[in-house]
Amino acid sequence: MTRPFIAGLTGSIGMGKSAVAQMLRELGVPVFDADAAVHHLQGPDGELLPAIEAAFPGTTGPEGVRRQTLGAQVFGDPAALKxxxxxxxxxxxxxxxxxxxxxxxxxLVVFDIPLLFEKGHGADLDAVLVVSAPAAVQRERVLARPGMTPEKFAHILSLQVPDAEKRARATHVIDTGVTLAQTRAQVAALVAAIREKNPRD
Structure with missing residues (x-):
């Protein structure tokens, strides 16, 4: 049996990736959410808690990983992060x-991978979908988030592959700098085209 067409979904902070992932699900596309998987693995009774506690004592509890405590231990320490x-x-x-x-x-199966380019996850994918919007729209969205500051935003951007490079390396760019209906139409057209090329009985 041939496997599905596998597309990676990515995009910088504030570009609307979560909204596009939801649109894909509404079209019946299975979407694997890497961030949600990490939360599950590190949540209450998560299977990674013993290993994380052994490597970073004091960073887990009944509620799962204590994110701030763990973050303080790995932030700015490349060896700890590794x-x-x-x-x-x-x-x-x-x-x-x-x-x-x-x-x-x-x-069609989609892998939602926030750091797809940053972590080099593209090898086993048939296509990469990059969600993008103009920089001014991105900035407005991100700075509207609770607790976000221009400094935090600049730091996050410095850790991410620039949007222009992501767009250049994409198989398809999904524009979210337009209305939701226009973005939804782009997503529906893309899904229809992929399904047409890869029919399953």
Missing amino acids: RLEAIVHPAVSRMREAFLVEHMAAP
């Missing part, structure tokens, strides 16, 4: 593989 990623990434990969097996009959 240790954490070595625990988290293989577990997320296993969940993603299981998700793919579960949806093997679908014509």
